[in-house]
Amino acid sequence: MPTYREAAVVLRTHKLGEADRIVTLLTRGRGKVRAVAKGVRRTKSKFGARLEPGMVVDVQCYEGRNLDTVTQADGLAPYGEAIARDYPAFTAASVMLETCEQLTEEGQPATQHFRLLAGGLAALAAREHEPRLVLDSYLIRALAIGGWRASFVDCARCGMSGPHRAFHVPSGGAVCPVCRPPGSTAPAPETFALLGALMAGDWSVADASQSRHRHEASGLVAAYLQWHLERGVRSLRHVERTS
Numbered sequence: 094m095p096t097y098r099e100a101a102v103v104l105r106t107h108k109l110g111e112a113d114r115i116v117t118l119l120t121r122g123r124g125k126v127r128a129v130a131k132g133v134r135r136t137k138s139k140f141g142a143r144l145e146p147g148m149v150v151d152v153q154c155y156e157g158r159n160l161d162t163v164t165q166a167d168g169l170a171p172y173g174e175a176i177a178r179d180y181p182a183f184t185a186a187s188v189m190l191e192t193c194e195q196l197t198e199e200g201q202p203a204t205q206h207f208r209l210l211a212g213g214l215a216a217l218a219a220r221e222h223e224p225r226l227v228l229d230s231y232l233i234r235a236l237a238i239g240g241w242r243a244s245f246v247d248c249a250r251c252g253m254s255g256p257h258r259a260f261h262v263p264s265g266g267a268v269c270p271v272c273r274p275p276g277s278t279a280p281a282p283e284t285f286a287l288l289g290a291l292m293a294g295d296w297s298v299a300d301a302s303q304s305r306h307r308h309e310a311s312g313l314v315a316a317y318l319q320w321h322l323e324r325g326v327r328s329l330r331h332v333e334r335t336s
Contacts, residue, residue, distance in 0.1 A: 095155065095156045096153065096154070096155045096156075096164070097123070097153070097154060097155075097156070098151065098152070098153045098154075099118075099120035099121055099122055099123055099126075099151075099152060099154075100120065100121045100149070100150070100151055100169060100207075101118040101119060101120040101121070101126070101149070101150055101151075101152050101207075102118065102119045102147075102148070102149050102150075102190075102193075102207065102210050102211055102214070103116060103117070103118055103144055103145060103146050103147065103148045103149075103150065103173075104117045104118065104119055104125070104146065104190045104191075104193060104194045105117040105146055105190065105191075105194060106130075106144065106145065106146060109129060112131070112132050112133070113129055113130065113131050113132065113133065114129070114130045114133050114144065115127060115128070115129055115130075115160065116128050116129075116130050116144050116163060117194060118152065119193055119194075119197060119203060119206060119207055119210060120152075120207070121204060121207045122202060122204070123200065123202065124197055124198060124199065124200060124201040124202050124203040125194070125197045125198060125199045125200075125201070125203065126154070126161060126199065127160055127161070127199065128152075128154050128160055128161035128162055128163045129157075129160050129161070129162050129163065130144050130162075130163040130166070131162065131163075143166045143167070143168045144163065144166055145173045146173060146186075146187075146190055147172050147173035147176055147177075147186050147190065147214055148168065148170075148171060148172065148173040149168075149169045149170035149171075149172060149211055149214065150166045150167060150168055150169055151166070151167045151168075151169050152165065152166045152167075153165040153166075170211070170214075170215065170218075172186075172214040172215060172217070172218040175217075175218035175219075176214065176217050176218050179217075179220070179224070181223075181224040181225070181332075182217040182218070182220070182224045184224075184328065184331045184332045185217060185224040185225060185227060185228035185332060186213075186214060186217055187328040187331070187332075188228055188232075188326055188328045188329050188332055189210060189213055189214070189228060189231050189232075189235075190210075191326050191327065191328050192231075192232060192235060192318065192322070192326055193206055193210050193235065195322055195323075195324065195326070196235055196236075196238075196239045196322075205238045206235065206238055209231060209234055209235060209238065210231070210235075213227055213228075213230070213231040221296075222296060222299065222300060223300075223307070225307065225311055225332065226291065226299050226300070226302075226307065228332065229288075229291050229310060229311055229314045230291040230292070230294065230299070232314050232317075232318050233288070233291060233292050233314055233317070234292065236317065236318065236321060237292070239321075241265070241317075241321045242265075243265060243266035243288075243292070243317055244265055244266035244267050245266055245267055245285050245288040245289040245292065246267060246285070246289060247267065248267060248268050248269040248272055249261070249264045249265035249266040249267055249268060250264050250265070250268055250269070250272035251269060251271070251272050253269040253271070253272075255267055255269070256282065256285055257269050257270070258270075258279050258280075258282070259273045259277040259278065259279055260277060260278050260279070260280050260285075260313060261273065261274050261276065261277040261278075262313075262316050262317050262320045263320060264277075266317075267285065278313070280309055280310075280313060281305075281306060281309065283302065283303065283306045284306045284309045284310050284313070286298065286302075287299060287302045287306050287307065287310045288310050288313065288314070290302075291310070315329060
């Protein structure tokens, strides 16, 4: 059977039999892949610890009919261990991994998703920014890659130049007074500025933001995420409890 080698992020694992695991990977070139890692639950496994969620690995697999099989795994970035020591970072990473799994498809290249996720995990592991900021930045960027780019300045409906004062999730973000539908919210201007900074990766603005604006921005990002995904993100509720 054909063998391939890819850089990958471990998204999820679950048990198979007495000693094996099924590992869901986001690879750089092949997109999402599901593979069997045989014997990884045994204490003497050579690469079991490398195939935990949040790890960035170099994997070698051979293709199967339904599931591929991992034959080798070398660690590229042990983010999982560093993130697991900090609960806010751990819960943020859990949401990122779950969201990425929902936004990607098996066999479809997802290079942008791979780079974004690996970068987000690196930021969490390095404690570069507050974990919820990293998470919100990841979520709005991942949704943009998936085709649901939110507008935080111009009107998402008619394109009128902003900034505007209203935000409507189903419409795609900021809305002008003419387009503003019932049920729109009115975030603070500083919240809009924070959301724009998180989308653009302007961390000087994001890091200087106030707690109340971060909390409001997180609520909007969570609502936007849940609206566009067919299923809810179960791990998100744990992050909300830490806010």
